[in-house]
Amino acid sequence: QQQVKQSPQSLIVQKGGISIINCAYENTAFDYFPWYQQFPGKGPALLIAIRPDVSEKKEGRFTISFNKSAKQFSLHIMDSQPGDSATYFCAASIAGSARQLTFGSGTQLTVLP
Amino acid sequence: NAGVTQTPKFQVLKTGQSMTLQCAQDMNHNSMYWYRQDPGMGLRLIYYSASEGTTDKGEVPNGYNVSRLNKREFSLRLESAAPSQTSVYFCASSEARGAHQPQHFGDGTRLSIL
Numbered sequence: 001q002q003q004v005k006q007s008p009q010s011l012i013v014q015k016g017g018i019s020i021i022n023c024a025y026e027n028t029a030f031d032y033f034p035w036y037q038q039f040p041g042k043g044p045a046l047l048i049a050i051r052p053d054v055s056e057k058k059e060g061r062f063t064i065s066f067n068k069s070a071k072q073f074s075l076h077i078m079d080s081q082p083g084d085s086a087t088y089f090c091a092a093s094i095a096g097s098a099r100q101l102t103f104g105s106g107t108q109l110t111v112l113p
Numbered sequence: 114n115a116g117v118t119q120t121p122k123f124q125v126l127k128t129g130q131s132m133t134l135q136c137a138q139d140m141n142h143n144s145m146y147w148y149r150q151d152p153g154m155g156l157r158l159i160y161y162s163a164s165e166g167t168t169d170k171g172e173v174p175n176g177y178n179v180s181r182l183n184k185r186e187f188s189l190r191l192e193s194a195a196p197s198q199t200s201v202y203f204c205a206s207s208e209a210r211g212a213h214q215p216q217h218f219g220d221g222t223r224l225s226i227l
Binding site: 004006009032034041042043044045046049051089100101102103104105106 | 117146153154155156157158161171172203205213215216217218219220221
């Protein structure tokens with residue numbers, strides 16, 4: 001069973017465009033929502049994260065939008081660059097033992113030059 | 114500062130063979146994790162260790178065992194490898210239990226079971 005559903009599976013965007021990746025969750029006990037970025041041959045690395053007490057968080061060209069009532073959150077990449085081409089994973093965790101992360105299935109982003 | 118180091122990077126096994134995947138972190142983190150990554154399924158937690166001396170099952174523990182050897186090292190063992198265990202395995206660590214601390218990942222072990 002997948003507790004965090006991510007879409008789309010793949011995304012192709014032109015350089016300078018906006019990339020949008022969406023995630024939805026069911027478990028209302030989740031209280032931390034990070035996004036990880038993974039380049040080929042490497043492990044995932046934390047990109048940006050949000051807690052449900054805010055509706056938006058922005059770091060440079062990356063923004064998380066959070067809709068608590070809809071149980072959805074999304075990653076927006078503004079002015080997408082070829083160097084942003086990677087696989088992006090949303091995740092969620094619950095306060096408590098060891099902060100286990102539940103990951104979405106991933107989105108492979110390709111930014112065309 | 115190496116972060117999280119996994120060995121080996123690649124391994125091919127025959128069905129029924131055993132092997133241990135090694136993981137070490139140099140960030141003095143309390144918690145460590147083992148995940149497997151399969152196409153279209155994201156990362157799934159196999160086992161985790163909240164602190165030295167403790168281990169717990171994750172989402173997909175069957176066919177695996179773990180050992181938290183000390184604060185730095187957390188190993189994953191396949192006792193009798195099966196083709197379904199062909200995957201990329203990632204080890205991760207984080208600062209503190211119960212806090213919003215990021216998990217730091219190694220670069221993975223790519224394992225093929227023939």
